[in-house]
Amino acid sequence: MNQARSLRIYNTLTGKKEIFEPIVPGHVGMYVCGPTVYNDAHLGNCRTYVSFDVIHRYFRLLDYKVRYVRNITDVGHLTDDGEDRMAKGSKLAQLEPMEVAQRYTVGFHEMMRILNTLPPSIEPRATGHIPEQIEMVQDILDRGYAYEKNGSVYFNVPKFAAENPGTYGSVSGRILEDLYAETRELKSQDEKEHPADFAIWMKGRPQDLMLWKSPWSVGFPGWHLECSAMSTKYLGKTFDIHGGGNDLKFPHHENEVAQNFGSCGCAPAKLWMHANMLLLNNKKMSKSDGNTISPAELFTGTSQHTSKAYSPMVVRFFMLMAHYRSTLDITDEALLAAEKGFKKLMETNKILQSLPVDSKAFDGSENDHDRAILELIEEAYKGMDDDFNTAIAIASLNEIGSYVHKIANQQLPADAIAPWVLEKMKSTFETFIFNIFGLKDDSAESGDDGTIDGLMSLILDIRNHARTQKDWTTSDKIRDTLSELGIQVKDGKEGVSWGKA
RNA sequence: GGUUUCCUGGCCGAGCGGUUAGGCACAGCUCUGCAAAAGCUGCUACAGCGGUUCGAAUCCGCUGGAAACCUCCA
Numbered sequence: 001m002n003q004a005r006s007l008r009i010y011n012t013l014t015g016k017k018e019i020f021e022p023i024v025p026g027h028v029g030m031y032v033c034g035p036t037v038y039n040d041a042h043l044g045n046c047r048t049y050v051s052f053d054v055i056h057r058y059f060r061l062l063d064y065k066v067r068y069v070r071n072i073t074d075v076g077h078l079t080d081d082g083e084d085r086m087a088k089g090s091k092l093a094q095l096e097p098m099e100v101a102q103r104y105t106v107g108f109h110e111m112m113r114i115l116n117t118l119p120p121s122i123e124p125r126a127t128g129h130i131p132e133q134i135e136m137v138q139d140i141l142d143r144g145y146a147y148e149k150n151g152s153v154y155f156n157v158p159k160f161a162a163e164n165p166g167t168y169g170s171v172s173g174r175i176l177e178d179l180y181a182e183t184r185e186l187k188s189q190d191e192k193e194h195p196a197d198f199a200i201w202m203k204g205r206p207q208d209l210m211l212w213k214s215p216w217s218v219g220f221p222g223w224h225l226e227c228s229a230m231s232t233k234y235l236g237k238t239f240d241i242h243g244g245g246n247d248l249k250f251p252h253h254e255n256e257v258a259q260n261f262g263s264c265g266c267a268p269a270k271l272w273m274h275a276n277m278l279l280l281n282n283k284k285m286s287k288s289d290g291n292t293i294s295p296a297e298l299f300t301g302t303s304q305h306t307s308k309a310y311s312p313m314v315v316r317f318f319m320l321m322a323h324y325r326s327t328l329d330i331t332d333e334a335l336l337a338a339e340k341g342f343k344k345l346m347e348t349n350k351i352l353q354s355l356p357v358d359s360k361a362f363d364g365s366e367n368d369h370d371r372a373i374l375e376l377i378e379e380a381y382k383g384m385d386d387d388f389n390t391a392i393a394i395a396s397l398n399e400i401g402s403y404v405h406k407i408a409n410q411q412l413p414a415d416a417i418a419p420w421v422l423e424k425m426k427s428t429f430e431t432f433i434f435n436i437f438g439l440k441d442d443s444a445e446s447g448d449d450g451t452i453d454g455l456m457s458l459i460l461d462i463r464n465h466a467r468t469q470k471d472w473t474t475s476d477k478i479r480d481t482l483s484e485l486g487i488q489v490k491d492g493k494e495g496v497s498w499g500k501a
Numbered sequence: 502g503g504u505u506u507c508c509u510g511g512c513c514g515a516g517c518g519g520u521u522a523g524g525c526a527c528a529g530c531u532c533u534g535c536a537a538a539a540g541c542u543g544c545u546a547c548a549g550c551g552g553u554u555c556g557a558a559u560c561c562g563c564u565g566g567a568a569a570c571c572u573c574c575a
Contacts, residue, residue, distance in 0.1 A: 017517090035575075048575040085573075172570075173505065223573085245575025250504095252574095275575065276506095282567075288574060321524070322514060327507080327568075334513045337525035344524085347539095379522095383515090391515045395523035402540085409532085409540055472534065479536080490538045497538090 003062050009241075010325060010387045012249070012272040013170050017387055022240055023270065028059050028066045029239035031231040031269070033248055034123070036073040037104035038089040041111045042292050043315075043330070044285040048245045048275040050316055050438075051324035053117035055243075055273070055388050057436050069234045070120040071227060072108075074101035074127050075210050075220060087209045097210050101127070111295055114312045116438050122234050126226035130212045133221040133229040137200050137214070139263035146262070149191040151203030151217030157196040160258055167261050171272055172250035198255055200225050224252050228259040231268060242269035246276050247284070279329045280305065293330065306332045310339060313442045317342040320390040320437055345394075346441055347499070348401040349429045351408045357419050357426075369403065369412070370421045376400050377428050384436065397432055400425060409493060460489070460496045 007020040022028055032052045035045050049070075059066045075097075089100040112119070126133075137153050140146045145160045146153050161168040161176050169175055176196065192198075203217035211218050221229075231239065237260070244253060253272065260268035277284045285292045293303045301309030310318075318338035322328040366374070376396045383392025404425070406412040417425075433439050459478060466474035479489045482498070490497045 033575075036573085042575085045575045051575095174571075175504075246569070247574060250570060251572090277569070277575075279568085284569065284574090286574060318513090326514080329513075331513075333525080337513055339525095341524045351539095389515075391523075395515070398523055405540055411531090411540060467534085470534075476535080483537085488537070491533070491536090492539070493532080499538090 003064065005062060005381065005385050007062070007385050008387055009271060009273065011270075012274050015173075018271070020240075020271070022064070023238065026063075026065060028064045028241065029235040030056065030059075030066060030068050030241040030243065031227070031235055031239065032068070032070045032120075032242075033227055033244035033252070034071040034073060035104075035108055036085060037101045037108060038085040039104060039287065040294060040296075041104075041108045042285065042287050043295055043298065044245070044278045044292070045108075046111060046115055046295060046315075047278045047319050047328065049112060049117055050115055050319050051275040051388075052243050052273075053115075053438055054320065054324075054390060054436065056118060056120075057438055058384055058388060061431070061435055067122070067235060068120040069122045069124065069231065071230050072101075072105055072123060072125045073226060074098070074105070074125050075226075087207070090209065098127075101125075114295070114299075115316055116313070116440055118438070124230045124234065126221070126230075127210070129226060129230050129233065130221065132233050133225045134201075134212075134214050136225060136229045136232070136259065136263050137216075137221070140200060140259060143262060143265070145258075146200060147193065148216055151219065152191060152199055153201040153216055153222075154192055154197045155200050155222075155255070155258060155262065156193065157198070157258065158194050160262055164261060167267075168254065168258055171253045171257055174250055174254065198222065198224070198251065200259065224255040225259060227252070228256045228263070228268065231256075232260065232264075237264045237266050237268070239269055241271045241273055243273040243275070246274045249274060275324045276327045279327050282329065284327075285330075305330075306335060310335050311442050313439050314339045314342050317345075317437070317439060321394060323387075323389055323391055325387070341394075341398075342439070343499075345397065345401065345433065346439075348404050349433055352401075352404045352426055352429055355404070355407060355422060355426075356414075357422050358415065359419055366418060366421070367416070369416050370418050373400055373403060373417065373421055373425060377424060380428065380432060390437065393432060393436070397429065400428070456487075456498055460498065463489075464496065 003026065008017040009020050010017045030052075032049070035041060052068075052070075056066060056068050087097060089095075090097045095103075137146065140155065141148070141153065144156075146155050148154075157168060157176070200222040201214060201216055202219045202222060204211040204219040208220065210220055212220060231242065242253070242256075257268060260266070279285065280291050280293060283291050293305055295312075295315070297303035298306065298310055298315060299312060301307075314335065315338075318330075318335055319328065321338055321341070376399050380393040380396035380400075383389040383396065386392070403412065403417065407414055407417065459482070463475045463478040466472075466478070482489055486500055488499055490499065
């Protein structure tokens with residue numbers, strides 16, 4: 001696998017798929033907006049990070065050196081009542097703000113681990129980059145795109161937009177005139193010269209808990225500044241990809257672009273990627289309005305919205321069945337279908353890997369089956385090349401799986417497929433399932449050291465013996481009892497196997 | 502109110518002008534002591550109405566429905 005493949009990625013800035021061309025050949029710099037750690041990660045967050053995890057993994061598969069930066073925001077986001085989120089969380093729980101941040105950061109990491117996402121290369125925290133943010137505020141002031149009022153500093157949107165045509169609104173598609181018309185008089189905007197302006201430094205009030213010294217006041221950085229400052233620090237002024245959830249387009253990403261542009265005169269990212277929302281009850285999942293399922297509820301089956309528990313890998317697979325730019329509706333039926341599909345794919349892979357390869361029969365020949373399979377393999381990669389279309393890739397694997405079963409069931413002779421093609425099928429499955437999709441077999445976990453396998457093989461041995469004696473009472477009792485325990489006995493042509501139902 | 506997106510078979514979901522996407526469910530068959538598992542076969546849909554085109558789910562217009570953003574959210 002190499003970078004010769006032509007990768008097309010949808011760019012929010014242009015509204016089109018573009019051929020990906022890295023700024024530095026062989027390298028990818030990618031920044032993804034991370035979570036604000038003031039409460040538990042919810043499933044919507046997970047979908048975005050799973051999406052970017054697959055993107056990260058695919059770049060790596062293509063042999064790019066990826067620097068993947070995903071921040072932790074542990075300061076600076078105000079709630080609608082004007083209170084800092086971190087402060088609010090800490091007051092409720094009688095904790096230091098950093099205790100709140102720490103608790104939920106740990107929880108977030110744990111969730112990312114459970115969902116088998118690779119860690120980012122750098123995970124900077126907003127509170128660890130206050131000097132960088134102050135510096136950026138100063139740069140913006142120096143370039144004349146901000147003004148100070150009573151110790152707070154505001155970004156001057158109209159001036160910036162007028163002097164830099166085509167920048168403000170490039171991410172969200174918003175037209176400044178509409179913003180003017182629409183921005184009604186909201187509370188506490190008295191200091192702003194224009195309603196579209198936004199704070200890049202806020203003077204602290206007595207009730208604020210997280211405060212830093214700056215040339216303008218003792219206060220804290222603005223809502224969007226940390227991403228601008230940290231992406232610049234670790235990826236440079238202009239880098240390849242900036243990603244995040246769809247709901248961050250405005251105002252967060254729009255203002256980020258303005259800040260970066262305003263401080264250095266250049267665009268931060270060439271390519272902006274946005275993952276779409278996870279839906280529940282046909283509405284966006286949202287922690288603020290309670291329309292949400294926590295991952296824990298999903299994994300334990302305690303949500304009112306689901307009939308049973310779904311494993312993290314089933315949830316991950318469910319997410320991959322849809323394209324990252326589509327909204328995805330979470331329903332019990334859809335999860336059930338994903339669970340079946342996931343188990344079948346994993347089972348198919350097991351069977352495939354156990355098929356013997358007759359290496360001496362290599363003669364470079366191809367028949368129709370071979371060509372069809374090679375075509376399907378190519379389609380799986382083409383799907384990924386086309387804006388990371390995991391749905392296409394999964395469909396292709398399923399079709400290849402059909403050949404696997406036909407051979408395993410001897411509906412197709414073992415030599416119907418050339419050995420080298422069979423080898424390629426094996427490696428393709430391994431690559432896609434584990435390296436690209438980031439799935440893992442979680443059916444057999446529970447820290448078992450082979451005891452269960454041994455017991456099962458003994459039990460199935462006894463059953464088999466009973467069957468040869470035509471002792472159906474005994475053999476059926478074994479099968480039925482195991483079934484009650486959630487273990488399914490599978491009688492195949494090649495012998496008996498078992499799995500958790 | 503403004504901006505934008507979406508509307509695909511029983512369900513989920515690809516699709517970006519011309520082939521059956523795929524999965525789940527369902528039905529029939531094969532295998533099997535019975536069953537399950539597995540396989541095979543079937544199930545051909547694109548909100549409605551117009552238009553462009555040799556040809557449209559795919560492009561354009563209108564109508565209807567839904568959602569997102571415009572305020573913190575992935």
